[in-house]
Structures are given as structure tokens and as C-alpha cells.
Amino acid sequence: MPSHTSVTGEVAEFAADVRDGLGRSGRKELLSKYLYDAVGSALFEVISLLPEYGVTRADERLLRIHANEIVAMLPLPVSVAELGSGTGRKTRWLLQALCRRQPTSYFPIEISRTALAACRRQLSDIDSINIVGFEREYLEGLAEVAAGRNPNRRILVLFLGSTIGNFDRPAGTLFLREVRRILQPGDALLLGTDLEKPLHQLIEAYDDPLGITAAFNRNLLARINRELDGDFDLHGFDHVVRYDRTERRIEMHLRARRTQTVTIAKADLTVTLLEGETIWTESSHKYSAEEPSHMAEEAGFRTVAQWIDREWPFAENLWIAE
Ligand code: AVI
Helix, strand or coil: CCCCCCCCHHHHHHHHHHHHHHCCCCCEECCHHHHCCHHHHHHHHHHCCCCCCCHHHHHHHHHHHHHHHHHHCCCCCEEEEEECCCCCCCHHHHHHHHHCCCCEEEEEECCCHHHHHHHHHHHCCCCCEEECCECCCHHHHHHHHHHCCCCCCEEEEEECCCHHHHCCHHHHHHHHHHHHHHCCCCCEEEEEEEECCCHHHHHHHHCCCCCHHHHHHHHHHHHHHHHHCECCCHHHEEEEEEEECCCCEEEEEEEECCCEEEEEHHHCEEEEECCCCEEEEEEEECECCCHHHHHHHHHCEEEEEEEECCCCCEEEEEEEEC
16 A cells, blocks of 8 residues: 555555455456445435335335235344345334334344434334444444343344345355354244346346436445445446346446546556456345245254245245344
């Protein structure tokens, strides 16, 4: 790092990850967690309203329709920790049903301060709720919640929206094992998983005609320009969506329209991208209906119930830690 740039904390970590992902000689890659700055999070909120992207609506529909049934299967009394709460909109149904049965502590765990504040605003009107937000990475936040747990209460972890799909399958299993390691036997996990569906439907969901997902993808380069003093020409990249049938995942890439050299001052990096060269920005894995049960076993849980949406194949899976 040159001495004239003083790059600290989160910016330094972002810079190091960008240098690692773009500075390599083989396939270039940027980590999908960096898609969610304030602009990216706002664009994702819009994506969740698009008719082509059914994931968020299916998730919310299942929670709304089955909230009482889910609560009836939980080991009560229970505290709720949510990994990546976002604005907390779809969680409302479950928390309302739970708060009718018991006073409930709700711990949203989010790296975005804006999302945490929005979540508190959305949900604090629920009777008998106590909200304590954790501005942390998922596992770090969950470990803190577990360290301060009330010994007379179980913990229910919510991991909704099929965010697990943004991990490669082996990394997803490792992550779920880590969640299990932090929990105690009898604690619960409610996991949302987007299911396989016809190819055209999947492609449209990630390559919508309004170009919102394309903007969401390109915003990653805009964020590098803003935060790391980069000079990406945002018009120089196409949003490319592919489905890998072997891995059963949607992939988002950014493809250089022409050969171009980009300088990113705070990452101390100059990189040339050849015409047609791509930067991989996100994977979104899709599951068979049976797959989550196997994932549960591999991670040290057992499945107690699964609910599948009729309009948009998506499953809510309730697991108990063994
Ligand atoms: C947050 N995550 C589950 C979304 C998904 O479907 O993989 C992110 C997303 N990327 C493009 N559209 C939505």
C-alpha cells in the first residue's frame, strides 16, 4: 500500500478483497457481499418488487400463511436471531404470531446500519417485542447473541430469502455447521431455500427487462469507484446472467465490452480487462425440494417441517439442532 493513501478498517478489507479478486491472472471475481452498500441495498429492495423475481414474495407469503403453524412447532419460550434481517418486513408475520404466545426478544444481525435502523422502525410497534440489533457479520453476531442467551430460552435462528444460495454448496454446508456449533441441542433454524424452476423463469428473474438487476450488478463497480477511487467506465460492462446446470446455480457476471485498463487507487491496483473478459460477481444456487433435509443432516440438524410456495417454488425449512 503506498504511503500517501491512508486506508483503514472496512475500506482496507474491501480494497484487499478487490485486489485479490481482480489482480489474479485467471478468472476475475468480486465477492457478492460487496453488492450491498446503500445503493445496492436500495436496488435489491426494488428487485424484490419485480414481477420476474418471485423469491422475496414467496418467502413472505409462506411466513404470512404459515406463521401460526411454524410457531406451534417451535420449542417455546424462544428468542429470535435473524441473519441478515434487511428491513425486517417479512419477519413481521412470524414475530407477531410469536409475540401472541410469549414476550419475544428479537436480535437482527446485519452489517448494514441503515437496514438495522429500518428494521427497528418497521417492527417496534409489535406488542411484547424487545429488539436489540447487532451490526455484525452473521456468525460473529450469532455468537454474541448465544453468549448472552437466557438459559431458560431456546434460540430460533432465521436465515431467510435463500441467502444460503449465495454460498457455494460446500461453503454453505460449512456455514450451517458453524451456526449449529454456536447453538445448543433443541435450538431451531428456519432456512429459506429457492427451488429449481424452468430456465427461462430463472434467467428473467436475474436479467429483468427494466435492467434493475443489471444496475444492481454494475453498482459494484460504481462502489469501487466511489469508495476506492477507481475509474471503471460503467458503460463499458454488460450484465451477463448464466445458469450452470451442473452446479444448479445462476451466475451474474460483468463482461468488458472492449479492452480497457482500470486503476483503483486505494487498492493499489491497475488491471487490464480484455474485450469479452468477465468478472464473476454472484452465484445463486437453486435446490431440489429434498436437498435441504440432506443439508440439515450434514450440518447437525433434523428437519421437522417444510413448507413450499405454490406460485414460486421456494421452501421454508424448519430444523432442530441435534
Ligand atoms: C440475496 N440473494 C438471495 C439474492 C438472490 O436471489 O440470490 C440476491 C440477488 N441477486 C440478484 N437478484 C437478487
